Amino acid sequence: MSFRPDYxxxxxxxxxxxxxxxxxxxxxxxxxYGDEPNHHTTPVCLALPGALPVLNxxxxxxxxxxxxxxxxxxxxxxxxxxxxxxxxxxxKGYQISQFEEPLATGGWLDVEFEDEKGELxxxxxxxxxxxxxxxxxxxxxxxxxxxxxIDLNRAGVxxxxxxxxxxxxxxxxxGAYLRKLRAILRTVEASDADMEKGQFRxxxxxxxxxxxxxxxxxxxxxxxxxxxxxxxAAIEAEVERQARCLDEGEEIRQATLxxxxxxxxLFVMRMKExxxxxxxxxxxxxIPLVIEEAxxxxxxxxxxxxxxxxxxxxxxxxxxxxxxxxxxxxxxxLADFFESAVAAGAPARAAAHWLTREVAACLNERDLEIEAxxxxxxxxxxxxxxxxxxxxxxxxxRELLPELLEGGGDPAALVSERGLEAVSDxxxxxxxxxxxxxxxxKAIASYRDGDKKSLNFLMGQVMKKTQGKADxxxxxxxxxxxxxxx
Amino acid sequence: MSRIDREDVERVxxxxxxxxxxxxxAEMTADLDRILGYVDLLEEVSTEGVEPTAHVIPLAxxxxxxxxxxxxxxxxxxANAPASEGTAFAVPKVLDDEAEG
Numbered sequence: 001m002s003f004r005p006d007y008x009x010x011x012x013x014x015x016x017x018x019x020x021x022x023x024x025x026x027x028x029x030x031x032x033y034g035d036e037p038n039h040h041t042t043p044v045c046l047a048l049p050g051a052l053p054v055l056n057x058x059x060x061x062x063x064x065x066x067x068x069x070x071x072x073x074x075x076x077x078x079x080x081x082x083x084x085x086x087x088x089x090x091x092k093g094y095q096i097s098q099f100e101e102p103l104a105t106g107g108w109l110d111v112e113f114e115d116e117k118g119e120l121x122x123x124x125x126x127x128x129x130x131x132x133x134x135x136x137x138x139x140x141x142x143x144x145x146x147x148x149x150i151d152l153n154r155a156g157v158x159x160x161x162x163x164x165x166x167x168x169x170x171x172x173x174x175g176a177y178l179r180k181l182r183a184i185l186r187t188v189e190a191s192d193a194d195m196e197k198g199q200f201r202x203x204x205x206x207x208x209x210x211x212x213x214x215x216x217x218x219x220x221x222x223x224x225x226x227x228x229x230x231x232x233a234a235i236e237a238e239v240e241r242q243a244r245c246l247d248e249g250e251e252i253r254q255a256t257l258x259x260x261x262x263x264x265x266l267f268v269m270r271m272k273e274x275x276x277x278x279x280x281x282x283x284x285x286x287i288p289l290v291i292e293e294a295x296x297x298x299x300x301x302x303x304x305x306x307x308x309x310x311x312x313x314x315x316x317x318x319x320x321x322x323x324x325x326x327x328x329x330x331x332x333x334l335a336d337f338f339e340s341a342v343a344a345g346a347p348a349r350a351a352a353h354w355l356t357r358e359v360a361a362c363l364n365e366r367d368l369e370i371e372a373x374x375x376x377x378x379x380x381x382x383x384x385x386x387x388x389x390x391x392x393x394x395x396x397x398r399e400l401l402p403e404l405l406e407g408g409g410d411p412a413a414l415v416s417e418r419g420l421e422a423v424s425d426x427x428x429x430x431x432x433x434x435x436x437x438x439x440x441x442k443a444i445a446s447y448r449d450g451d452k453k454s455l456n457f458l459m460g461q462v463m464k465k466t467q468g469k470a471d472x473x474x475x476x477x478x479x480x481x482x483x484x485x486x
Numbered sequence: 487m488s489r490i491d492r493e494d495v496e497r498v499x500x501x502x503x504x505x506x507x508x509x510x511x512a513e514m515t516a517d518l519d520r521i522l523g524y525v526d527l528l529e530e531v532s533t534e535g536v537e538p539t540a541h542v543i544p545l546a547x548x549x550x551x552x553x554x555x556x557x558x559x560x561x562x563x564x565a566n567a568p569a570s571e572g573t574a575f576a577v578p579k580v581l582d583d584e585a586e587g
Contacts, residue, residue, distance in 0.1 A: 021552050028555035037574035038563045042556075046563060057549030079540060080547075086503055088577040139580055149574035152563070277501060282540035290546030 007208040007246065009239050010216055011174050012166035015181060016159050017191045018135070018199035019062040025134045025158035026053030026096065033197050037140075037151035045156045047091035052285055059158040061299060063132050064291065066160055066190040067104030068300050070127050070181070076293055078103045080132075080286040083278045088150050089137035098131035099280040103160075103289070105129045109184070110308060112326045113176035120323045125177050126165030135159050160190075166205065166216065171232040171239070178202060178228055179330060183307050187332050195226045202231050206238045208246060217242075218252040223269065225259050234259035237266050310335060318348035327356040333371045334360075340377035346384045354384065358398055362405055374408030383411040395468050396420045422469050426478075429462070429470060433478050436461040447483055455479060489522040490515060 021031055027044035043051035067074040081099035107127035115121045137155035141148050162181065168174045182200055185191045193200040207219035222238055225231045237259070242252050256269045305313070307329040314335065315325040328335045338355055342348045359380075363370060383404065386392035392400075392415055400414060415421060436458055437444060447454040455476065462475045495515045499506050506514060560573035569576040 023552050023554050028550070028553070029557050030554040036560065037572065038560045039557070039573065041558050041560075041563045043558070046558070054550045055547050056552050058552035060549060084501070088575075088580060140574065141580065143571065143574070144576075146579055147569070147571065147576040148578070148580040149571055149576055151574055277497075279501065284541070287541045287543055287545055287547045 006210070007239075007243055008211050008213070009169055009235075010166045010207045010209065010219075011168035011170075011235060012205040012219075013164045013168070013174060013177060014203040014205070015162045015164075015178070016135075016201045016203075017066070017162060017185055017193060018197075019059050019158040019160060020189060020191050021056055021058050021062065021158050023056055024156035025056050025059050025132070027156050029156065031157050032153055035153055037149065038153065040153045041155070045091070045152050047093075053096065053283075055286065055289065056158060059132065060289065060291065062158075062190040063103055063130065063160050064296060064299050065188045065303060066162070066185055067107065067130050068296070068303060069184050069188045069190070069306055070104075070107040070109060070130065070162070072104035072107030072127060072130055074104045074291070074296050075101065076291055076296070077101065078131075078289045080283045080289065081280045082283045083133075083280055085278060087136065087139075088148065089139045089152070089155065091137070091152065091155060095134060095136065096283055096286070097133035097161075097280075100282075101288075102129045102131035104131075109177060109180050111173065111176045111180050112330075113172050120326060123167075123173060125167045125173075128163045128165055130160050130162050133159050133161060166207075171235040174204065174235055175228050175232045178231060180307070183330060183332060187306060188303055195228075198226060201226055204231060204235050204238075206235055206242070207252070208239065208242045218254055220252065220255045220257055222257045222259055222266065227261075230259060230261045233261070233264055234266065237264060241266065307332070307335075314338070314352075318342065318352065320349065320352045324352040324356045327360065328352060331369060333369050337370045337377055337380070341381045341384075344378045344381040346377075346381035347388060350384050350388065351380070354380075358401055359405075362401055366405075368405075373405040375405045376408065379404060379408065379411055386411060386415060390471060391415070391422055392420060393422045393469055393471060396422070420469065422471060429466075429475060429478055432462050432465045433475070433482060436465070437479075437482060444483065455483070488515075488519050489526070490518045 018031075023030060024045065027042045029040045029042045029045050032040045044053055064074050078098055079101040080096050082094040083097045083099070084094045086093055105128065107130070108124050109127065110122050111125050112120055112122050135154050135157040137150055137152040139148050139150055143149045164177065168177060182193045182195075185193050185200075191199055195201075202225050204222045204225065205219045206222065207217035209215065209217045220238060220242070222234050225234050238257065245252055253271060255271050257266045258269050259266055311322075311325045311329045314320055314328060315322060320328075328338050334355060338348075338351055341351045341355075359370070359375075363373070383392075383397055383400070387394055387397050392411075396415075400411065400420070403409075403414070404411065440458060440461065443454045443457050447458075458479050459472065459475050462479065463470060463472060466475075492511060492515050495506070495511055495518065499511070499514075564570040564573060564575055567575045
């Protein structure tokens with residue numbers, strides 16, 4: 001890593017993902033978002049005496065999908081355990097989770113990211129385990145000066161926790177892992193993974209060690225960061241903080257941190273003097289979760305094409321570069337758009353080129369996914385066709401792009417409406433070239449003296465006269481022909 | 487040798503948010519020690535090759551369809567709470583260092 005070359009950064013991530021179910025993990029209350037407090041509870045959610053949990057089959061199915069899609073071994077038998085701690089938004093005084101026998105273990109993801117040199121690198125990140133658990137309720141601290149308010153709408157919502165191996169070595173790798181994980185979970189429809197709604201929350205464990213050390217340094221855990229950008233920024237800030245401590249010869253103390261995105265600053269939530277003691281034990285209310293091997297195989301067979309396979313197929317079918325294919329499948333929506341545009345007649349390589357560069361840049365600037373824009377694959381295909389056939393220069397197409405993304409419309413109509421047609425009339429270009437040559441004898445002289453750069457100047461003059469609507473390569477040809485020929 | 491000492495009892499009591507008097511702690515230490523002694527009897531049985539038994543029912547957990555059913559009206563949900571504010575439960579202000587664990 002560039003900013004702290006003297007230390008090796010070791011990062012492991014724990015991601016809590018909300019499964020895409022209609023009801024909670026152990027109760028028939030609806031999963032909701034943004035509703036008034038306590039509008040979605042049953043006696044199970046409130047831990048009323050005698051209420052017993054009954055497991056949601058759909059949640060199990062989605063968790064199995066996530067396990068398979070992340071190359072885990074899904075275990076035919078797993079056990080629910082009680083994780084005991086006291087907090088007002090945890091009505092039972094324990095969270096039902098899985099501990100000793102989780103649903104899935106031993107997976108991995110191949111993660112693509114740009115290294116310091118800007119080259120596309122692939123790295124395999126191990127996944128230690130995936131277990132099922134229920135979410136806690138929400139504590140609202142701002143409503144009153146003396147009280148905290150508790151809303152149990154979220155209590156019992158089904159989650160999986162995905163624990164990675166400490167395999168990541170930079171914030172960029174961590175960001176790439178999270179993006180890949182989210183794309184996969186969305187592809188298999190295990191989760192909507194909407195980060196703003198807290199459906200994909202990340203805890204980052206960070207430690208530093210001197211290069212060559214085999215033992216891990218003392219780690220800190222940064223809790224509940226809910227955007228890719230913030231995760232990378234939070235890790236970067238924590239690496240910097242730990243490096244400063246180590247430089248000064250201080251010891252890193254185990255701690256749980258929070259990240260304040262507004263101030264780009266970490267704050268200590270609590271120091272951990274002792275290991276957590278949750279006194280896990282098998283939940284006597286729940287007998288083992290058993291999933292027949294045949295059922296696991298059935299779920300495996302029903303999964304849609306995963307991003308890695310799709311990337312290979314797109315590269316193969318359309319002759320795309322590995323980097324382009326990787327960028328396309330990083331967002332399922334972008335890859336879908338690409339395939340629709342190609343089906344609508346867009347030349348594949350040009351489509352990939354434009355989508356991963358010009359379009360991606362516009363989307364990034366606006367923080368949008370392609371499906372949230374007004375651009376449709378058909379219009380995109382006809383835009384590319386205008387460029388391919390020379391009716392529109394690449395430059396004009398780039399200028400038109402933001403408008404198409406925001407307002408939609410038919411590119412061909414927009415082009416004629418705006419008079420953006422490329423000047424491809426050879427006769428007209430010849431006349432313009434002659435005009436430019438006639439008024440720039442100096443440039444001609446220096447070109448003939450061997451200063452080939454003068455040609456660029458002359459080209460620029462012709463392009464200016466066409467208001468950028470000519471094909472620069474053709475203009476160059478015409479000028480060179482006139483200069484070298486006469 | 488005792489199987490459990492005063493310190494263990496105090497630690498478990500703290501985790502369970504129980505306040506024990508000196509007398510209660512002493513009594514509890516002796517009681518728990520006797521209980522663990524009784525459980526020790528089981529150590530005499532050979533459990534080679536026997537899977538740990540968390541449940542005695544030879545069944546898999548039944549699964550439920552993902553269909554919402556009747557929920558408690560919010561006023562009913564908070565009806566038994568010592569304090570509420572609107573439809574939220576009201577609890578003494580939570581301090582950060584009381585979080586988990």
